[in-house]
Amino acid sequence: MTLVTQNTKPVSVNPLKSSQPLGAAFAYLGIEGSVPLFHGSQGCTSFALVLFVRHFKETIPLQTTAMDEVQTVLGGAENLEEAILNLKSRTKAKFIGVATTALVETRGEDIVGEVASIRQRRAQDLEGTTIAVAQTPDFDGAIEEGWRKAVSATLDVLAEPRGSQAVIPNRINILAASHMTVADVELLRDTVAAFGLEATILPDISGALDGTVPERWVPTTYGGTPVEAIRAMPRAACTIAIGEHMREPGRRLAKLGGMPLVVFDTLTGLKSVDRLMTLLAEISGRPVPAGIRRRRNQLTDAMLDGHFHFGGKRIAIAAEPDLLFALSGFFAGLGAEVVAAVTTTGHSAILERVSAPTVTVGDLGDLEDLARAVGVDLVVTHAHGRQAAERLGVPLMRVGFPIFDRLGSQHKRTILYEGTRDLIFEVANIFQAQLHTPTPEDLDPFLRREREEHHDRSPPAAH
């Protein structure tokens, strides 16, 4: 079991986290015709918006209830109502996803109650628009938690118990993890379709954040899971939740539909993908399609070719719990060693199973300190890790959110056979690009010894 420790610094140095409301907005962006709405002061929204735009290089619909100082003190119910009505009339949104911020949560307003009353009082004005509300104060959690709460909130307002409606046998639900890319979602959908099954994926960021250009200006998301499809989710044959953080909404959904829930910790790595394919073959009653079998062979071949570049490498990773778990398993599975692992929250059960000696709940400052102390060959985290990697003099592999200084991060595949294969190549290529011709100093036995002592690189313990 991996030891999870909390950093004890009084100050956060170079944050790893993006805020919880941002995570919620992220999930709401995966619903069709939606506008996420932050309940708080306008600055928070502006920051989140800029960060989304920098990552996706897309216009992003995101609005604010624009609370000022006086309204904050008096309570924001009126702002909330006005914002919802304005959004409805201005954007004709089919879905408005409210995410609260620290400001209104500090005051402890009953936002859920307020939204319920707005829905009731303004039923006519809001006809055809669903309003979900997730309580996501910034002083708690990060993207995963916000994402999870938004998905749960969405299911709460849209999905009802299946009752006597018939199960649709070839339909399955997939609750996507917050770290899945646009390409991951597309790949997963196609893979499921190859078994003759139809997947309702929630949230589905592939429609709206994939860089396609609509012919006209759309003030809401223009793709994503349709509201009607979410309503129908309880009728599916099975629910698959990806990542520990999707377990809770998965349970909700499974209960509503009286269907089995299968949780996948990750879909990266040969074993977990094999498990998914087995499940899909079982549900569909069909053999695994030839194309997928081929992909598997490609992956095993990539593992054979790639492992030379992983063996003995020392890796530092900072990511949210489920992504950290997936990546640490990926690196360890190819012979590398995760020697520094930092994450955003200590609450996730998955942390105990991360392939690293310890997991520190902290920031990029901690990652940098840890990496410097033990010596690493590669830093793996989001784009904000660039300063740390530069100071450490090692390459940075960009994963998660935000990635604002590289193009195409949303089109990178990171799951299933293809994604795992691509990841192997990416890492191997990073290392190959670092090719270093040996110098006498490198190989001098005395200098070497000094360096190793400094970095505490002791020989591996005997098994």
Place this chain on the structure above:
Amino acid sequence: MALQQKIADVFNEPACEKNQAKSEKERKKGCSKPLTPGAAAGGCAFDGAKIALQPVTDVAHLVHGPLACEGNSWDNRGAASSGGDLWRTSFTTDLTELDIVMGQGEKKLYRAIKDIVARYAPPAVFVYQTCVTALIGDDIDAVCKHASEKLGTPVVPVNAPGFAGSKNLGNKLAGEALIDHVIGTHEPDDAGPTDINVLGEFNLSGEFWQVKPLFERLGIRIRASVPGDARYQDIAGAHTARANMMVCSTALINLARKIEERWGIPYFEGSFYGISDTSDALRQTARLLVARGAPVDLTERTEALIAEEEAIAWARLEPYRARLEGKRVLLNTGGVKSWSVVSALQEIGMEIVGTSTKKSTIEDKERIIALIKDASHMFDSMAPRDLYAMLASGKADIMLSGGRTQFIALKAKTAWLDINQERHHPYAGYDGMVEMVRQIDRALSNPVWAAVREPAPWDAAGELHAKSAPSLAQSDVETDRGFARTRKRFATTGVDEMGEC
């Protein structure tokens, strides 16, 4: 002064041109327009304060609040530093629910300051207030005062919580913090008759380095550039300069005026964007310095330098005239002072089809009208939908704007040039104007515009257009002869011969 008073004071800014035109009552109401919930955009006062001060490179900038304020916004601007990079390291108290409920905010703040001073030994720590910590009543002024005394390092409170107002208000409150706590706290031993400060210059992409040598050529020393590439000590000694130049007219105007009030340093407002503005800035600097006792030949030397530099710049712009003549520009920015850029672009034959005057002063607007001769081409700000419609219908060849509207232009398949905080090219001074034109030319002449505007050869249902699609008959289709030959060649090749495996 309490925050409320400070804000009222800042709103009452007599040096603000917009304010001068207002009645007493209007002025008291302040510059902030009420926001419409569900239809608001723009940053908060904290954002503005942080923008205004963060480029001070050797200071530790500590944000007091829950994560979002700093966590979602750090390392997001393109200011450049010739010194250390402490300013790019992000510090926040990242308050948890427990800290807030237990009222531990102030204690945590003090410990954070102490930790930073111990680990990084910066010349000063700037502490930024945010909404939640203001709401729960954390007194950052008191904590900073206590910490300064205890730790022997200046700790400067920047009291501009987000909900107090706009980014612009935050800029001004940042200026107040410098006046109250920094400027005048250090006496440099080398003060001279040709020292100046440049206020409101952010050194984006290093652009101040495009103009600093011009001053140095004239023997003028930049005592402090605030905030771009600034050092704490330089700002602390800024009161010894002989003149101030105010760069971005509305951002730090209160700073310039208060420095004048307290230390008698005269200032002028100017810009380094555009050729005539750059010349004007040099001219005005020389004028103020000579009036305060600098050698009189400075005037003459300045004119000589201007004449020389302008001639070079125009000569370098000339080749672009043929390429850019008649091209239509939409200027959608409040940041770069529009009119001077407008005049330079017109000078090389470009047509201005619209310019945003959101942050322009009345005087700026008059100049712009005089230049573009059509007030209807001026707009305060445009809704995304309208902007998209305008660009999609081909009313402009290129838009110059900040990152916020970048993707509107790109979705409308229109060329776009970044002229805001995140841009990668320096546009100041004579060289900067040439650079901007070069970048405009590069953007416009890129072949992608023609390629992406060409529709796909099929309709919405994927049916090929009868006419437009190149038919197979017209294409160069290889006959199977070549194919057969290739196959034959490989037929006899064994695995071992295929490569070194």
